[in-house]
Amino acid sequence: MNLPDRAIDAGRFAGLELLASSVLLVDSRDRVRYANPAAENMLDASLKSLSRQTLAALFSNGDELAALCEQTRAHQYSDLRQDLALERGGRDILHVHSIASALDNGEVLIELRENVQQLKLDREERFLDQSQANKELIRNLAHEIKNPLGGIRGAAQLLELELPPLHLNALKEYTQVVIKEADRLQTLVDRLLAPHRKPHIVGDVNIHEVCERVRSLVLAEFPNGLGIRRDYDASIPEFRGDKEQLIQAVLNIVHNAAQALAGRIAAGDAEIVLRTRVARQLTLAKVRYGLALDLHIIDNGPGIAPDIRDRIFYPLVSGREGGSGLGLTLAQTFVQQHLGMIECESRPGLTDFRILLPLP
Incomplete structure (x- = not known):
């Protein structure tokens, strides 16, 4: 099987090589005939490995893209545009804006542009969900830590009062370490809980x-x-x-x-x-x-x-x-x-x- 070669097709595809958007050329059977460098980068695959693969092989839901190509061929539109979420096994979903244009002999030129707005929305949604989960976790942990801390500090103070005078100076150093560390952790817990305690003064x-x-x-x-x-x-x-x-x-x-x-x-x-x-x-x-x-x-x-x-x-x-x-x-x-x-x-x-x- 003869694989496409950039040197052979240099004249035909010269205008596509420098595009920032990804371009695929598929034949009448939806097999990849050409992919520009941007497409190779997006799909993390070389032209040689992409060649002759079908759209269904490239994406788990490649039938959506194949349907777009079929509509383009059947109706001979100048182009068809659609937002797609292309799934690749084990990899991040590609949110793209696709433009399909019919060429001669049943070939279709597909341009794929990353949908930056959708990516941003998905990133924000993940961040908000994670932020909410973190806040709940921290709030619960802070409350669980707060009660034992009071007991530890109180026990250290009582222990210090019970120390025999003969060893007071020698052992007081250790009880003070416990008390000071308990105070430090209490301050940390208070800072964790602070945003949820203070009223919102508008x-x-x-x-x-x-x-x-x-x-x-x-x-x-x-x-x-x-x-x-x-x-x-x-x-x-x-x-x-x-x-x-x-x-x-x-x-x-x-x-x-x-x-x-x-x-x-x-x-x-x-x-x-x-x-x-x-x-x-x-x-x-x-x-x-x-x-x-x-x-x-x-x-x-x-x-x-x-x-x-x-x-x-x-x-x-x-x-x-x-x-x-x-x-x-x-x-x-x-x-x-x-x-x-x-x-x-x-x-x-x-x-x-x-x-x-x-x-x-």
Whole structure:
């Protein structure tokens, strides 16, 4: 069987080789005759291995794509467009926008473009489900830990009172270790439970007042070597929310950024940018909003370590030695209580936290 060769078909397919979208050419029996480099990359297979495979062999539900090809041939439309979720055994589902165009001799040219919006919605849905499960787990664990901690601390205090005077100084050191560690764990538990205890105090919020408050607090702690640049959209309206919670959420992110910039602060070129914009027609937690606040907190630090990048909002996950791993968890909780969410993109030299909140 003669397999397709790019050198042989160079003239016919030259215009498709550099396309960013994936292109497949199938014959009258829905067997793959050609795949451009983007398609090879999407399907994680070479043209040689794809050649002569049928659409049904490429995808578990390839019959949907085959039906699209058949309709294209039968009706001779200029093209047929459809959103598909193509299933591949043991791999992630491909959410694509497909365009099928009929050619000569029963051939069909299929263009596949990743459906970025659907991917984003699926990612948000998974994140929200995981976030809710984490909150329930942490809340239950915190309550289970809290009661024994009180007993341990009380027992250590009683033990200290019963120590014989002769050995008091020698043994008191150990009881104090127990008491102090119990207090430390109590503080940690209180921080885990804090977002669920405090009432939601709603009032008019100006996001730039929030940013300015955070900016002054962080610059007071890092007066040298750090610049915090403003890039505000003054047209953003006030909205209803809990100002103190939002200050804490933004402060946690900016403070984390400042700590990650320790090396650049020492060199004197550390920078954090606070950028506000209006986003339009945005979907948050499956709800469509006409307007939303789009707040970016950008730093020029080393970036988030790849091994924790997907888990940074989970409780007790920290990229800094000695960190509690609660700052971003609390920030995400406070933002979610305002029907919003936080996203993050990071690479060496640039980390961008994006807070999205619905606007009236």
